[in-house]
Each structure stands twice: as structure tokens, then as C-alpha cells.
Amino acid sequence: NAGVMQNPRHLVRRRGQEARLRCSPMKGHSHVYWYRQLPEEGLKFMVYLQKENIIDESGMPKERFSAEFPKEGPSILRIQQVVRGDSAAYFCASSPGTADTQYFGPGTRLTVL
């Protein structure tokens, strides 16, 4: 029973580059969530997706950030033109349905130089 998988586990980018974070949900889960954990802060919701649909993106920054969950393949969180303030741990979670328990992946630690 594989859990939520995220890759890469660590990602280093220079300012202005693009970062792509991938998340494969648990088998049988069709709901995916992205959270961000800044140093010394709690986990903050970013976006909630189902296959091919963004359901709630109320926590996403208005610029440079986008997310998708295509019919085939993993969910992708994309950050364009990264800045130092984007350095954080990004966690993906999945659930089998709405209001169900969310299970988290190991996270991707993004460092922007």
C-alpha cells in the first residue's frame, strides 16, 4: 500500500527559475491538496483539486503559482520565477472523498538561492 508520493524531495532553484513539484496520491484517492509550511510557521492550505478540476484555490498566491491534476499522471504544483520567499516545504495530501481524512506525503523542500 504505497502512500502519497512526492518528488523531488529536495529542489534547489535560483531566483527567476521555475519549480515543478509532483504528487501522486494514494491508490483509490481522487482528491489532492497542496499545503505550504514556511519556516517557523504552520501548514497553510494552498489548493484543492480533483481530476482535471481545481475545486478551491483560495490559498494560492495570485501570481506565479499554478496547479493541475490531469486525467493521467501526477498532480503538479508549478511556481514560476521563484523568489527567496518561496523557500519552504510543500506538502501534498490526498483523500478518497470530500471531508475524509487527508493523508500527507513526505514533502518537497524548495530552496531558492
Place this chain on the structure above:
Amino acid sequence: EDQVTQSPEALRLQEGESSSLNCSYTVSGLRGLFWYRQDPGKGPEFLFTLYSAGEEKEKERLKATLTKKESFLHITAPKPEDSATYLCASLVGGGNKLTFGTGTQLKVEL
């Protein structure tokens, strides 16, 4: 605005010294209260979900309880391997986003 507050921020216990962690929430329309454990450099690991006031759930040395305003995570006779950050989160209304507290960092010493 929905808020989740955890206390204490940090707690140091001796092995075998039982204690409780607090999670108070100011939300409308609570659908679920979740407890997670997070080890350094790892993702949150699910522990419990509580849905209604008066509900209790247990797992090994941990017991979670829920009232109308707060939840407690009781740790009985803790061991060093229980050292971690414990997070609580609320799920409210018609949405699916979890609102997290900032966690209690627990250290259990021999």
C-alpha cells in the same frame, strides 16, 4: 476567521510522565478535528479524527477527546519515541481545506 490555537508551544516530559496537549478552535460549522504527528523533515502522519463533542479515540499511549471548543491529546506514560511535533487541524463548513495550529513540540527524555 477560523482559528486553531495549540498550547503549549513546547513541552518537555520525563519518560513515564503523562500530560495533555491542548487545541482550541474558533470555527463555525466544525465537520472534523484532526490530530497529526510530524517528525523533523517528514510529512504529517495521521493519528485521529474526531467529529462530535464527547467523542474519544485511543491508539497505544495516545487518547484524543473533543469538546465544543477544544480538543485534548492525552499522552500516557510517554516514551522517547513519542517525541515529535503534534498538530491539530479543523475542517469546517462546505470546504475541504484543513486549518492547522502551529503545533506542540514534544520532547520525552529518559
